[in-house]
Amino acid sequence: MEVLKRNEKWYDWRWQLKHQITTLDKVEEVLGTWFSENKKKKLKDTLEKFPMAITPYYLSLVDAEDIENDPIFKQAFPNEKELIISKCDMVDPLSEEKDSPVDGITHRYPDRVLFHISNTCAMYCRHCTRKRKVGDKECIPSRDEIQKGIDYIKQTPVIRDVLLSGGDPFLLNDEYIDWILSEIAAIPHVEVIRIGTRIPVVLPFRITDSLIDVLEKYDNLWINTHFNHPSEITKDSAIALRKLAKAGIPLGNQSVLLSGVNDCPRIMKKLVQKLVKNRVRPYYIYQCDLSEGLEHFRTCIGKGIEIMESLRGHTSGFAIPTFVVDAPGGGGKIPVMPNYIISWSANKVVLRNYEGVITTYKEPDNYRQTMCELDCNDCNLNLKLEDKDKTRVIGIEKLLADYDDTITLNPSDLLR
Numbered sequence: 439m440e441v442l443k444r445n446e447k448w449y450d451w452r453w454q455l456k457h458q459i460t461t462l463d464k465v466e467e468v469l470g471t472w473f474s475e476n477k478k479k480k481l482k483d484t485l486e487k488f489p490m491a492i493t494p495y496y497l498s499l500v501d502a503e504d505i506e507n508d509p510i511f512k513q514a515f516p517n518e519k520e521l522i523i524s525k526c527d528m529v530d531p532l533s534e535e536k537d538s539p540v541d542g543i544t545h546r547y548p549d550r551v552l553f554h555i556s557n558t559c560a561m562y563c564r565h566c567t568r569k570r571k572v573g574d575k576e577c578i579p580s581r582d583e584i585q586k587g588i589d590y591i592k593q594t595p596v597i598r599d600v601l602l603s604g605g606d607p608f609l610l611n612d613e614y615i616d617w618i619l620s621e622i623a624a625i626p627h628v629e630v631i632r633i634g635t636r637i638p639v640v641l642p643f644r645i646t647d648s649l650i651d652v653l654e655k656y657d658n659l660w661i662n663t664h665f666n667h668p669s670e671i672t673k674d675s676a677i678a679l680r681k682l683a684k685a686g687i688p689l690g691n692q693s694v695l696l697s698g699v700n701d702c703p704r705i706m707k708k709l710v711q712k713l714v715k716n717r718v719r720p721y722y723i724y725q726c727d728l729s730e731g732l733e734h735f736r737t738c739i740g741k742g743i744e745i746m747e748s749l750r751g752h753t754s755g756f757a758i759p760t761f762v763v764d765a766p767g768g769g770g771k772i773p774v775m776p777n778y779i780i781s782w783s784a785n786k787v788v789l790r791n792y793e794g795v796i797t798t799y800k801e802p803d804n805y806r807q808t809m810c811e812l813d814c815n816d817c818n819l820n821l822k823l824e825d826k827d828k829t830r831v832i833g834i835e836k837l838l839a840d841y842d843d844t845i846t847l848n849p850s851d852l853l854r
């Protein structure tokens with residue numbers, strides 16, 4: 439277990455990266471487990487298609503006595519089932535490349551973009567939704583490449599929220615991160631910047647004081663991390679999270695629902711409670727995407743609904759994330775949850791709570807809503823917008839709007 443000795447270098451994130459575990463032999467040596475020749479052959483074939491990289495820190499969390507059932511091991515170590523491509527699997531299930539106006543940017547929602555600023559990760563999650571790219575182009579994009587993304591954001595005034603992702607943005611060095619953040623923060627129409635990272639989970643030592651000095655300068659910065667199992671929240675991650683929280687950065691967490699890892703209401707409840715204890719607000723639980731090689735990780739959607747049922751009412755409201763299915767083909771995130779409305783009449787709504795109590799909400803007899811004609815000057819509600827709001831509404835919002843006469847939304851290939 440040489441590589442797992444906690445000497446002073448252990449806490450040096452660059453040392454951890456330099457000692458990433460990328461071969462089966464090394465895993466065998468470190469964990470003291472041996473695979474049969476036959477098994478090794480299959481695993482090697484898997485690694486040819488989807489490479490492996492694990493930080494010594496993350497591997498040290500594995501229970502070597504029970505690797506078959508270990509949630510850390512399952513997220514880090516290849517499984518020959520990754521080579522099974524099922525009929526519905528897609529290379530790019532979320533159509534991130536189709537919705538990309540310039541390299542590195544996915545612009546899907548009206549007011550926000552996803553900006554990939556790193557092509558590499560400290561640990562290659564076996565369940566990565568961008569599995570097609572893992573280990574492909576192990577590099578940090580050049581300033582010129584990143585500049586093109588920044589220019590797109592500059593030239594697109596509707597963007598008010600920029601989500602930095604990758605790969606992992608925290609694999610860039612401090613100066614590079616500072617440069618990107620400063621460029622984006624200087625764009626007048628950008629109101630919020632978010633960073634999506636798995637660093638607090640797989641390499642918490644990367645959250646150094648000098649990184650904090652950089653992040654602290656940006657007062658509209660949010661960070662979302664990616665804990666999937668309560669045993670990932672170690673003392674070391676807790677230290678990293680505390681530093682980020684102390685720097686005033688709001689923290690969120692996105693989990694992926696994974697078969698054999700966290701598809702259990704009790705595990706999920708423990709996870710969200712441990713997160714809020716560390717000042718991390720659970721944000722999303724994702725249904726596992728239809729990426730190639732993920733079939734063995736996928737659960738049915740009902741499992742996610744069951745988990746949501748086990749949370750609402752049973753624990754603190756702010757510990758409850760939204761369960762979402764990221765629509766295959768690029769439709770964005772669709773929230774899914776148990777049904778709480780049981781029935782409805784002209785003036786009553788029948789609801790049920792988490793205990794199964796059925797209750798009635800009597801609606802007001804004289805509710806008169808303010809009709810909206812999009813002219814805030816003509817309205818008695820107090821929103822002082824400078825001009826008439828010209829935003830064009832779309833989708834279901836449009837069907838509901840007073841000022842729009844649209845009655846139906848029709849598929850573009852409708853025959854009649």
Ligand SMILES: *Cc1c(COP(=O)(O)O)cnc(C)c1O
Nearest residue numbers: 544545546547550551552601771
């Ligand atoms: C998830 C995602 C976002 C952010 O969505 P939020 O619901 O605002 O967190 C933005 N763009 C893309 C392409 C995404 O996949």
